[in-house]
Amino acid sequence: MSKPNLRSITVNQIGYSTEGAKIAIVNGEGQGFRVIREETGEVVYAGKSGAAVLDKPSGAKARAADFSEVRTAGRYYIEGDDGSISASFVIADKPYQELQQGLLKAFYYFRCGVELTGEYAGPWAHGACHTAEGIVHGQPEKRLDGCGGWHDAGDYGKYSGPGAKAIADLLLAYELYPAAFEAAVPLPESDGRTPDVLLECKVELDWLFKMQEAGTGGVYHKLTTLNFPGLDVMPENDTAELYISPVSAAATGDFAGVMAMAARVYEPYDQAYARQCLAAAQAAWTWLEQHPGVPGFTNPPGITTGEYGDGNDQDERFWAAAELYRTTGMEVYHEAVQALAKLPFPKYSLGWADMGGYGTLAYLLSGKSATQTALYASLKQGLLAEADRLVQQCREDGYRISLLEEDYIWGSNMLVMNNAMLLLAAEHFSGNTAYAGCALDHLHYLMGRNVLDISYVTGFGDRPVMHPHHRPSVGDGVADPVPGMVSGGPDRGLHDEYAARHLQGKPAAQCFADHDLSYSTNEVTIYWNSPAVFVTARFNV
Incomplete structure (x- = not known):
């Protein structure tokens, strides 16, 4: 059995509202998952993800993991039976x-x-x-x-x-x-x-x-x-x-x-x-x-x-x-x-x-x-x-x-x-x-x-875009990019040289490079x- 991608469970890296639906997407084989309160390590919910959907745009076998029953405010992450984990996120009344x-x-x-x-x-x-x-x-x-x-x-x-x-x-x-x-x-x-x-x-x-x-x-x-x-x-x-x-x-x-x-x-x-x-x-x-x-x-x-x-x-x-x-x-x-x-x-x-x-x-x-x-x-x-x-x-x-x-x-x-x-x-x-x-x-x-498993907004989320094609972010000598900016996202047309060189053959939703040369x-x-x-x-x- 191949070793799982340790971050093969993806979530909104900011979080979810207390009363709303809460669904993670699992890209892998394992079905069982647990929601863990980060501060205490306590398992607050255990469940099974749904049937796998072969998602053509992303090339992933996507399973929905529904944990809407978790309604207590706090910071959490999800762990799969196969050892995979998610980013940490909050549950709050107004997380955004x-x-x-x-x-x-x-x-x-x-x-x-x-x-x-x-x-x-x-x-x-x-x-x-x-x-x-x-x-x-x-x-x-x-x-x-x-x-x-x-x-x-x-x-x-x-x-x-x-x-x-x-x-x-x-x-x-x-x-x-x-x-x-x-x-x-x-x-x-x-x-x-x-x-x-x-x-x-x-x-x-x-x-x-x-x-x-x-x-x-x-x-x-x-x-x-x-x-x-x-x-x-x-x-x-x-x-x-x-x-x-x-x-x-x-x-x-x-x-x-x-x-x-x-x-x-x-x-x-x-x-x-x-x-x-x-x-x-x-x-x-x-x-x-x-x-x-x-x-x-x-x-x-x-x-x-x-x-x-x-x-x-x-x-x-x-x-x-x-x-x-x-x-x-x-x-x-x-x-x-x-x-x-x-x-x-x-x-x-x-x-x-x-x-x-x-x-x-x-x-x-x-x-x-x-x-x-x-x-x-x-x-x-x-x-x-x-x-x-x-x-x-x-x-x-x-x-x-x-x-x-x-x-x-x-x-x-x-x-x-x-x-x-x-x-x-x-x-x-x-x-x-x-x-x-x-x-x-x-x-x-x-x-x-x-x-x-990336946040397409600079400065927000557990794994945000770090190298946008944005002149002040490149030229200012500051390690972090200017925050709050939405990146363009995957482009299956590979319209710049960097993308054409590094992303050939990728599924459409994976045609993205967090690199300042990839303007497309x-x-x-x-x-x-x-x-x-x-x-x-x-x-x-």
């Missing part, structure tokens, strides 16, 4: 509060243009960066202030569309689960009045204002250097010229949607700011009306940074119209929503390239009485059908998540968290808490209940963090 705060604090670490002081950044402090004006591409004599906002990812680019997606996730989390955001992070701006999540989103919103072209309402696609800097270059040492890429319809639609949303959310806290957001959203909408058929964005000549190309702007226009209608109640926007909804784009996607799901959520959140009956019913039915499809995929998956083998793409953890978000939206509109249970399984996967599996981004904040917030109310 610190995790949510860490995921949200990561946005502070992504800040651009300001010094991150030791008081708030600890050992990950660094100087102000990217304070120079940006050159408008194609107009070398025109320079604009683009200081502020968040770095997008492991590089220092700033992108309007992905930034809007990240803000939207955070604002939706606050709208649906405000009680989860009562505690301060804290941030330099914390004032005890405006929730910190709104103060942090304002950092990116203030930058987005600078990306709106004066006089037209259109929104520049991105602000980057011509090329990516070296992997160990700290932000304050990245001093190459900054370039503002041309206006795009996708960026303008995303801007209109998120600014209309912000106008509504900030109104109780800062009415003048809310009015500024709404005026900017309406100006962007005017640009969209005046430019009905513009080509998709591609990188201008000479710029090699992330393109975020998007050839279909119908989804962004739909989101913009739906948010403007929800915020203003004006029939002109309602008519636009109804016209755009007839077009064939994804209505339930929450990705930066397909933003139609945000339009659907905005329209449904407007309420049944304020919406067109047939369209409301159709969008709600479609949302629940998509959620049911995800639930069915979870039932068939050895690790209880909704990804098929082909879904382990570049940024697969965004799909994991976006799908969990959609499931929670289905819970919100149906009242069916089974959707939340399935969403929680996705969080369990992210935090270690996966075939690699181990980079971080603001819009992988943002849905994770949304999901954890649901379980902190």
Whole structure:
């Protein structure tokens, strides 16, 4: 008999709630297991795991070990009859509060243009960066202030569309689960009045204002250097010229949607700011009306940074119209929503390239009485059908998540968290808490209940990602990476040289390398963090 992998029992490395379901996944032959209280060594529960499922995406023989009967708060680990063990974890009433705060604090670490002081950044402090004006591409004599906002990812680019997606996730989390955001992070701006999540989103919103072209309402696609800097270059040492890429319809639609949303959310806290957001959203909408058929964005000549190309702007226009209608109640926007909804784009996607799901959520959140009956019913039915499809995929998956083998793409953890978000939206509109249970399984996967027994969030869990493709984490000389950042996760396409060299032949869910050169599996981004904040917030109310 072969010796077992001593860590072949995988769990959420943060823990489980006292009253909720508690399931570990065993990758191996042994069926008997024991739950042991770490402080005393006492066996508090003994059971047998279920039948093995040959899980194709992970290549594992996965068995579910259910220990939901354990409801006493404390720290535990699981031991199998064959000597295998799990990470240690807690059982607590609300085990994910610190995790949510860490995921949200990561946005502070992504800040651009300001010094991150030791008081708030600890050992990950660094100087102000990217304070120079940006050159408008194609107009070398025109320079604009683009200081502020968040770095997008492991590089220092700033992108309007992905930034809007990240803000939207955070604002939706606050709208649906405000009680989860009562505690301060804290941030330099914390004032005890405006929730910190709104103060942090304002950092990116203030930058987005600078990306709106004066006089037209259109929104520049991105602000980057011509090329990516070296992997160990700290932000304050990245001093190459900054370039503002041309206006795009996708960026303008995303801007209109998120600014209309912000106008509504900030109104109780800062009415003048809310009015500024709404005026900017309406100006962007005017640009969209005046430019009905513009080509998709591609990188201008000479710029090699992330393109975020998007050839279909119908989804962004739909989101913009739906948010403007929800915020203003004006029939002109309602008519636009109804016209755009007839077009064939994804209505339930929450990705930066397909933003139609945000339009659907905005329209449904407007309420049944304020919406067109047939369209409301159709969008709600479609949302629940998509959620049911995800639930069915979870039932068939050895690790209880909704990804098929082909879904382990570049940024697969965004799909994991976006799908969990959609499931929670289905819970919100149906009242069916089974959707939340399935969403929680996705969080369990992210935090270690996966075939690699790794927490995909830096600084959290028993075995977290340690070497993300993230320039400050590489260049700062600090052993631990910047905490609270969600890694991209397994990518079966092996889209970087390191992955192609080291991961050939691995099952899809094992195509991950905790190495800073593996940008296709181990980079971080603001819009992988943002849905994770949304999901954890649901379980902190």
